[in-house]
Amino acid sequence: MSRPWSPSPFLKASAVLHAGAAVGAAVDPSTWPWALGAVVANHAVITTAGLLPRTTLLGPNLTRLPAAAQARGEVALTIDDGPDPKVTPQVLDLLDAAEARATFFCIGWRARLHPALCREIVARGHRVENHGDSHSNAFSLFGPGRMRADIAAAQATLADITGQAPLFFRPTAGLRNPFLDPVLASLDLRLAAWTRRPYDTRDGRPERVLARLTRGLGAGDILLMHDGHAALTPDGLPVILSTLPVLLQSLGAQRLRPVTLQQSLQ
Numbered sequence: 638m639s640r641p642w643s644p645s646p647f648l649k650a651s652a653v654l655h656a657g658a659a660v661g662a663a664v665d666p667s668t669w670p671w672a673l674g675a676v677v678a679n680h681a682v683i684t685t686a687g688l689l690p691r692t693t694l695l696g697p698n699l700t701r702l703p704a705a706a707q708a709r710g711e712v713a714l715t716i717d718d719g720p721d722p723k724v725t726p727q728v729l730d731l732l733d734a735a736e737a738r739a740t741f742f743c744i745g746w747r748a749r750l751h752p753a754l755c756r757e758i759v760a761r762g763h764r765v766e767n768h769g770d771s772h773s774n775a776f777s778l779f780g781p782g783r784m785r786a787d788i789a790a791a792q793a794t795l796a797d798i799t800g801q802a803p804l805f806f807r808p809t810a811g812l813r814n815p816f817l818d819p820v821l822a823s824l825d826l827r828l829a830a831w832t833r834r835p836y837d838t839r840d841g842r843p844e845r846v847l848a849r850l851t852r853g854l855g856a857g858d859i860l861l862m863h864d865g866h867a868a869l870t871p872d873g874l875p876v877i878l879s880t881l882p883v884l885l886q887s888l889g890a891q892r893l894r895p896v897t898l899q900q901s902l903q
Contacts, residue, residue, distance in 0.1 A: 697827065706902075711900070716864050718772065725754055731878070758799075767792055829898055
């Protein structure tokens with residue numbers, strides 16, 4: 638399955654700029670320094686955009702739930718880098734206790750190691766989505782062929798294990814390049830970022846992680862947490878296990894309902 642792809646307005650403008658620079662330099666060679674400068678500046682902006690996980694310059698990007706979901710008082714808990722056999726089952730128990738639903742962005746190779754855990758995520762009413770097969774730190778440097786192969790491998794793995802094809806993709810650390818949007822269109826996947834990021838793979842201080850998640854928290858927010866690669870608290874506990882119960886209590890007190898990304902679109 639695939640869907641039609643159209644470049645973002647920014648990428649269309651970039652293409653026009655490149656063509657104009659080439660024509661201008663051909664017609665009047667004396668203008669080549671200006672043409673080159675314009676192209677270099679444009680590439681700098683493109684590169685910077687790839688380092689901004691929430692930007693839409695390079696293509697559509699879900700960073701907040703739709704208006705209808707906001708009106709229903711919904712938020713989305715998204716949990717990355719699993720499945721982790723030590724952490725994920727405890728996360729599932731905490732979610733069950735609060736009757737909350739979450740979206741798990743799972744890594745392909747980890748899913749192949751722990752397929753029963755992926756099936757358990759779905760059996761408990763959550764969604765498994767695509768976080769790439771290799772979770773490479775160099776993902777944003779991949780060319781289109783390698784990028785498509787990596788995402789497609791995870792897509793096939795997760796669909797085979799859970800019986801549900803992922804609908805969303807999130808790249809490693811949210812970093813990407815202009816090749817990602819057409820690749821996602823070819824695989825019928827949507828890019829999903831977040832509203833709130835707690836840096837819980839680097840910061841094991843529960844109070845700091847919670848503050849980043851809850852300050853100004855409201856309907857429509859997409860929260861990012863990690864069951865895989867979670868930082869440890871001073872007591873040696875994965876920080877998600879320390880912060881998630883308090884976060885869920887806070888959501889309940891504000892009458893905010895945690896749903897999956899798929900549910901928020903309904």
